[in-house]
Amino acid sequence: MAKLYAIFDLDGTLLDTLDDLMDSMNYILKENDFPTRTKDEIKSFVGNGIRKLVERAVPKEFKNDEVFIDKLYNDFGKYYNLHSDIKTAPYKGTLSMLDEIKANGIEVAIVSNKIDKAVKSLSSKYFGGKIKVAIGEKPEIRHKPEPDMVLMAMQELGADKSNSIYIGDSEVDIQTASNVGLPCISVLWGFRDEQYLKECGGKLFADSMKNLTEKLINFTKN
Incomplete structure (x- = not known):
């Protein structure tokens, strides 16, 4: 063999892992007074890493703000590391x-x-x-x-x-x-x-x- x-x-x-990714992403969005995303939207956003997930989830006028995206990426990482295993x-x-x-x-x-x-x-x-x-x-x-x-x-x-x-x-x-x-x-x-x-x-x-x-x-x- x-x-x-x-x-x-x-x-x-x-x-x-989709529910925990969605909940973590929506927590970060709400913290910044952004609209939250549906499960189907998060499902379509994942696959290319967390930074790309953040880019895709924020309102379009913020997608090219590298410094702001970096901040949200770091915020997401800290939150998700503590909440990655709630519904997963x-x-x-x-x-x-x-x-x-x-x-x-x-x-x-x-x-x-x-x-x-x-x-x-x-x-x-x-x-x-x-x-x-x-x-x-x-x-x-x-x-x-x-x-x-x-x-x-x-x-x-x-x-x-x-x-x-x-x-x-x-x-x-x-x-x-x-x-x-x-x-x-x-x-x-x-x-x-x-x-x-x-x-x-x-x-x-x-x-x-x-x-x-x-x-x-x-x-x-x-």
Whole structure:
């Protein structure tokens, strides 16, 4: 059986984090007397990191104010680090999927555009030893869709492009996998729908945790 390393996105792939992201973003917006955003709006804003979420959420006249966006980004980070785990939970079947692929010799990492402290905290709480490496957004490394974070995770795992696969739920994940040179499985329970993912170049899809488990185990047989 061939060795396989699976690099997972976090939000919309392993964890349903949308409510906590929305509540934190809306807290910051209200603190600045801005209109709040709906869940569907926040869903469409996520994927490119927290700073981009902030840019997309503020009124249009503030989007190009770099100093102000930096302030809100920092405010969001402080608030979210304390409120990232109020409503967040693994998607149904996530833990059994991780157990089953681990039993088949597949090692796992998380790479997320979420703030690094929150990524490590959430990974430790929900997944413990099931996840070997968890990397989030930090100033010294370019975030997805640039390849840097995934390459760092692969290095920590001892993986290479010949034995690695990427799993995510968005167009950012498809582009990230392409930039690294990895196959990508797009999950369909996250923040984007299948048609949109196909338009963004998605080719492999999983519509359930069971389906994802089967696809990953089949990769070890190729």
